[in-house]
Amino acid sequence: QVQLVESGGGLVQAGDSLRLSCAASARTFSPSVMGWFRQAPGKEREFVSAINVNGGSTTYTDSVKGRFTISRDNAKRTMYLQMNTLKPEDTAVYYCAARAANRWTISIRSDEYAYWGQGTQVTVSS
Numbered sequence: 001q002v003q004l005v006e007s008g009g010g011l012v013q014a015g016d017s018l019r020l021s022c023a024a025s026a027r028t029f030s031p032s033v034m035g036w037f038r039q040a041p042g043k044e045r046e047f048v049s050a051i052n053v054n055g056g057s058t059t060y061t062d063s064v065k066g067r068f069t070i071s072r073d074n075a076k077r078t079m080y081l082q083m084n085t086l087k088p089e090d091t092a093v094y095y096c097a098a099r100a101a102n103r104w105t106i107s108i109r110s111d112e113y114a115y116w117g118q119g120t121q122v123t124v125s126s
Contacts, residue, residue: 001025002115003030004096005068008030009120012086016124020081022096031074032097035113036081038092038122045095047108049081059106061088086124101114 003025008106012018035050049060049070059071069082079096097113107113 002098002100002119004115004117006094006096006117006120009094009122011123011125014087014124014126016086017084018080018086018122020083020094020096020120020122022081024077030101032101033103034072034079035097035099035107036070036079036092037095037097037110037113039119040089040092041097044093045110047110048094048110050059050106050108051079052106054102057106059108061108064094083122086122088124088126091122091124095119 006020008018008020031053033052036048037045038048039045047061048064051058051066051070051072052097055072067085072079096117098115100114
């Protein structure tokens with residue numbers, strides 16, 4: 001069982017930056033496709049970004065393109081989301097997720113991710 005732990009959320013002003021981290025448990029982690037999702041109050045969880053196993057392929061939802069950058073360090077079993085030029089509409093709980101080890105394709109569908117972190121709150125004030 002893979003355990004994921006997010007960190008790095010907080011309260012910032014519009015235009016500021018934050019870097020989220022997602023650390024995978026050491027005992028059972030095998031590199032897999034990973035992604036970030038977010039859920040704002042009263043809204044459904046939505047896809048933000050995803051990255052393939054070696055970090056060579058990434059995808060983003062349109063609203064964050066050019067502002068957010070996903071990356072990973074498999075040696076540290078950690079995935080990152082660098083968020084720049086934050087906007088109030090980025091306010092949400094951010095979740096990291098991982099696909100099963102035998103699933104190599106990047107997906108934007110939350111139901112195709114097998115493992116989830118507990119979430120970290122990002123609040124952007126105007």
